[in-house]
Amino acid sequence: MKPTRYRTRENEHDEQEQGCYNRYIAVASRALRRSLKEDKRILAERRGESADIKFAKWSNGKAGETTTLSSANAAAAAENATSVPSS
Amino acid sequence: MLSRAARPALRAGAAVSSRAAAPGAATFATLREIETRLKSIRNIEKITNTMKIVASTKLNRAQRAMTESRGYGATSNEVFTNAETKPLEAEGKKKLVVVCSSDKGLCGGVHSGLARFIRRRSATEPEFDIVIIGEKAKAQLSRTNSKDIVLNFSGVGKDIPTFAEASAIADQITQLKGDYASVEIVYNKFINATSYEPTVIEAFSEEAILASPNFSAFEVDEEVLPNLREYALANSLYHALCEGHACEISARRNAMDNASKNAGEMISKYQILFNRTRQAVITGELVEIITGATASADM
Numbered sequence: 325m326k327p328t329r330y331r332t333r334e335n336e337h338d339e340q341e342q343g344c345y346n347r348y349i350a351v352a353s354r355a356l357r358r359s360l361k362e363d364k365r366i367l368a369e370r371r372g373e374s375a376d377i378k379f380a381k382w383s384n385g386k387a388g389e390t391t392t393l394s395s396a397n398a399a400a401a402a403e404n405a406t407s408v409p410s411s
Numbered sequence: 412m413l414s415r416a417a418r419p420a421l422r423a424g425a426a427v428s429s430r431a432a433a434p435g436a437a438t439f440a441t442l443r444e445i446e447t448r449l450k451s452i453r454n455i456e457k458i459t460n461t462m463k464i465v466a467s468t469k470l471n472r473a474q475r476a477m478t479e480s481r482g483y484g485a486t487s488n489e490v491f492t493n494a495e496t497k498p499l500e501a502e503g504k505k506k507l508v509v510v511c512s513s514d515k516g517l518c519g520g521v522h523s524g525l526a527r528f529i530r531r532r533s534a535t536e537p538e539f540d541i542v543i544i545g546e547k548a549k550a551q552l553s554r555t556n557s558k559d560i561v562l563n564f565s566g567v568g569k570d571i572p573t574f575a576e577a578s579a580i581a582d583q584i585t586q587l588k589g590d591y592a593s594v595e596i597v598y599n600k601f602i603n604a605t606s607y608e609p610t611v612i613e614a615f616s617e618e619a620i621l622a623s624p625n626f627s628a629f630e631v632d633e634e635v636l637p638n639l640r641e642y643a644l645a646n647s648l649y650h651a652l653c654e655g656h657a658c659e660i661s662a663r664r665n666a667m668d669n670a671s672k673n674a675g676e677m678i679s680k681y682q683i684l685f686n687r688t689r690q691a692v693i694t695g696e697l698v699e700i701i702t703g704a705t706a707s708a709d710m
Contacts, residue, residue: 376566
């Protein structure tokens, strides 16, 4: 996870510890969903997807390029968390 | 209240009725005109009615999701109410405002209510940055506040929002490069089936959490504070998205209900007009035939 800008000065150097909890629960819940029984698993996995969300960054009143959220998040996760597999 | 869907049809309908009333006009043409108008209003009614039914069935699920999501929001806020966390009065630091709307229209004033709320605040308050969720609010706010927008998301709220979506969005928001004093989430609060109002949830920054008077009672390490903040943001976002979704669906149901009612009224009005005009045409023809017959019988 990329370091957040809200954090305090003391743990600035500590990249790995920064705000990984959402990533952690996402991974844990995915593992749990995959181990469910077939019928329940399909329903649960549909709930776990966020594939079709798109987003764009804006600067100076202009919209930037539109990218899918899941790929951006995976890229950000892979960038600074080699210990967390991205898929 | 007229829904936006019914309004153009109504205007067109008014135009036709004034034309139909014109004396001595070719009655056949107006008859045909009324018929096509009637048909198109019937089609509109069918569409709005179907949308209403779809919204009604979705509403139950959306409301259930909303009640469940309130638990997420309330529980994660419990920490902050107990710790008496207040937003920091920071100098020179911007606030970040997250607007939770959606991609689809035809639901009354849900989106414009949010946009108006933001505009009003941007007029009175110091500058803040905006993150927009949903196409509709983006379209409205990009006209007036496009300078303040830093991120926009689309594709949320097609179905009931999930926590995975909320946390993915929260991830992107935390990755924003900017030093924000606090994050505010603006969403439509569901009051009852017909009313909703733009409401703000605070998602606190780490400094604000640290500075809260009773926070030491929780004995949370400073190192895990980003985690708490991130998780709380995702929870609040999930709550806001679900509640906004329920508002949208219920507003759409109401709007479509009104539209169908209006279309129904127009249909009955036009049916009467149509019948009268047809009768007039028949009478006119009969008069012509009879006059013709009597004229030729006399000869």
